[in-house]
Structure formats: structure tokens, C-alpha cells
Amino acid sequence: MTPEQEKLIAIFNTKIQLTDEEALALLAHWNKPTTLKRNEFLIQKGQVEAALFYVVSGSMRIFFPHRDDEICVGFAHEGNLICSYPSFIRNLPSEYYIQALAKTELISIGRQHFYALFDSYPRIERAWRMLEEEALLGKIERETEMLTFTPEERYERLLERSAHIFQTIPRKYIASYLRMTPETLSRIRPTEKNADDSRVASQS
Template identity: 50%
Template sequence: MAEPASRSTEALGPQRLRQLLHHVPGLTAADIDALVSRWQRPVQLRRGDFLIQPGQTDHYLYFIDEGVLRIFLPTQHEEICVGFGYASTLICSFPSFVEGRPSSYSIQTLKASRLLAITRADLLELVESRPNIGRFWRAEMERAVVGRIEREIDLLLPEPQRRLDRLRARSPHLFQLVPRKYIASYLRMTPETLSRLR
């Protein structure tokens, strides 16, 4: 379960978020101040904790300050890994966050993680009231759509080696952050197949 962040770590997340936003073209200092001020819910998770589970509705978008998480679809026979989150990226159960419906997915930490959250209502208010933030959010959505299309292409390829090669080219850092069994699940192959190919 989520625990409140300790006082000593609370300031780190907004500071890192602010540093990243300074590199976003088109955002003014006032835009950055407005955006950072809304990320007011710190979340501290231990390894193995769940950020969200099926049936819960995700009302927050999270900035990962520190840690690694996996997004997976639990089925009767297996847990199908569909994505990962790591430091300086955003994460949520996206269909639940956008449509306000219960999540089908679980999000679980692979190591102790520290996050900041913004509510959907606060994010949408900023997107509507500040054109630069609106453009930033649309660019993030476009990037997410491109990522989903690349993922679908991966899954359509019948050759495990090609799926692995595409992931290595696109996200080589995952192999340093994520245990092999979850990468294998993400690539829809057995851990043994992944070990043989590597």
C-alpha cells in the first residue's frame, strides 16, 4: 500500500520534475510553476507494493521520481506485462485515468519507488487554461500513441529474435532496470527463450 513520503524526500520529486520541464520547448517559467505546484501528492512505495489493482479507478497521473514499476494484465493463467515505468517518466492506468472507469491493469513496483501525483481534474484544468501546457500534453499523448504502435508491431512479429532486437534498439536501458522474466513476458516469450536469444 502507498505510504506518505518522508519529509526529507518530499522536496526531491518537485525539484526533479522542475528540472525536466525546463528542457521542454515552449514552456515558460510561469507554466512550469503552475504545473509543478499541482503535483502535490507524494507517494512512497516499497518493493512489491501495488500502485493500482484491477477494479480500482485511477484518478491520478504519476511522475516517477525514483524506482521501477511494471504495468501488467492479470489473467487466469499468467500476468501479461504490457509496460514499465522508471525514474523521470509518467505512469498511470491510462484507460482508467482517461475514461474514469475501473482499471483492468495492475501497476506494481519492482523496487522501492517514490512518486508524485496530479489529479486528472487539475491536469485538465491546466491543459485548458494554459496553451503551452496544452501543447506539451498533446506532444506527450502523441509520443504515447507512437509507443503503442511500435509495441503492436513488436507483438505481430512471429520471430522472437526480431521482437528482442526492436526492444533493444528502442529501449536498451530496460535490460539494466527490469528482471529478465518481466522482459520475457513483455516480449511474449518464455524466460528460457529470452536467455537463449541473449
């Protein structure tokens, strides 16, 4: 296995230790490399998500349009799985955009191939279900924070969980993710050196 393949299998192994046969069967279909330049889209609203992606390198944001604004709902970095998930599971047009914030390398598995694996390898399906459950719990926790926490508390929780994003993601997107203005974020974190466009562009 390549280092990237080992990291991909490690995601599933956090839930169920896959056998060599299961791991090789899973990897056999992750054979579609994709390269995005900075600001290119992995998927746009209205497109149907046909694949699940693993981020080999780079960074991305997930957002959806709201009136005259964009609301950022998540980020992806090296070692993450990403797709427009509602579109992926329902096979319906996406409501979300996924955009590269730097040059980003990915590999992917087609939706049909991925779900077909579950028939032959139930433990892969079980590991995936457990990963879905973990993601759902994380979403519930985040929604609770958005509804009940102060801006300062939301910032502190993000810093505890994902301090690295302050080094790679432009401040305006972090502010959107935290449901606050960039000015509020600057007030809370005045010493932050903004992950501005020049820093991101250096990775392109």
C-alpha cells in the same frame, strides 16, 4: 525548482517550451508524494485512476491478468510519467495493475487539477496532446513488432530502445513483455546476468 521538478518540466518542454508562468502553474499541483515498497501496488484492477504520477526514483511494471498468467505491457523508471491511462482518461475502473519492482518514490497531480490546467494554459494542453501522440505511435510500433517480428528481432529492438531494463527488471517480466517464455529469452541472450530478485531487493 528542485532537480525533480526540472526533469518533470523537461518532459513537457520536449514538445513545447513552457514559459515560467506555465511551468510554475503546472508544478503547483504536483504536490502529492507517494512511496511504494517493493511489490506494493500503485493501482490494482477495479480501482479508478485518479492521478498522473512522475517517477522520482525506482522501477515499476504494468501488467494485466490473462487466464492463469500475467501479461506485462510496460515498465516505468526514474523520469517517466505513469498511470493506468485508460482509467485516467475515462474515469472508469482500471483493467491494469501497476506494481513497484523496487522502492519507488513518486509525485502526482490529481486528474481534476491536471485537466483544469488546460482551460487556463492551452499550451500545456497542447504539449500533453503531443506527448499522447508520441505514446500512441510507440504503441502502434510495438504492436507491429509483436505481430510481425521474430523473437530475436523483438529482443534486438528492445535492446536498441531500452538496454537499461536488462539491468533492473527481472528476466521473467522482460520475457512477458516480449511475448516469449523466459527459456526463449535465455536462448536469445545466454550471457545475460538476470536482474533477479536479489538485485531488485537491494533497492528496497
